[in-house]
Amino acid sequence: ELKVEQNPLFLSMQEGKNYTIYCNYSTTSDRLYWYRQDPGKSLESLFVLLSNGAVKQEGRLMASLDTKARLSTLHITAAVHDLSATYFCAVDLNFGNEKLTFGTGTRLTIIP
């Protein structure tokens, strides 16, 4: 059974600081997604990582994938308040089988 673990589960950080969210998964996969969820809202797709060493960046967020270590990271640079949200990683166990297993989420709060 695929397990996807994120840490930390909760993160408070000051504006302007850098931090990293980690996503570990237990079974080989070549496809990993990052989503963002604002309180009371739905999930918004951020990144899709498709191969070992893949790196994607959008604004202050950068995601990377190491398939050998079964690890993805979401790095936040110079955090701003509007990045406060819950961030989920999700792993596609069977390539193209549409079955995503989600991590528990990391609730990020940016403090002014």
Next chain:
Amino acid sequence: ETGVTQTPRHLVMGMTNKKSLKCEQHLGHNAMYWYKQSAKKPLELMFVYNFKEQTENNSVPSRFSPECPNSSHLFLHLHTLQPEDSALYLCASSQGPPSGGPDTQYFGPGTRLTVL
């Protein structure tokens, strides 16, 4: 309407009631999904439909009954639910196989269900 829509947004029902959740996608996708999001638990996949055919039932109790009349619409029929079924129910859609590339799922706003 654009993207994925869900109705109702909020629903309160008793354990003996029968209700239905509706999802509609306006993205031309072929795959649709139901997820359950409970407090302090990861998002749980419930059902997957590809081209109107159910391809995944993730050991969901029979009190949840999905229906997919066409590629744009997905329903979740509810009957004799339990209080522990209270959760946010999210619908999603994706291009589906063979997409030839990443099959990103796009989510609706969800239905907040409370079972009394």
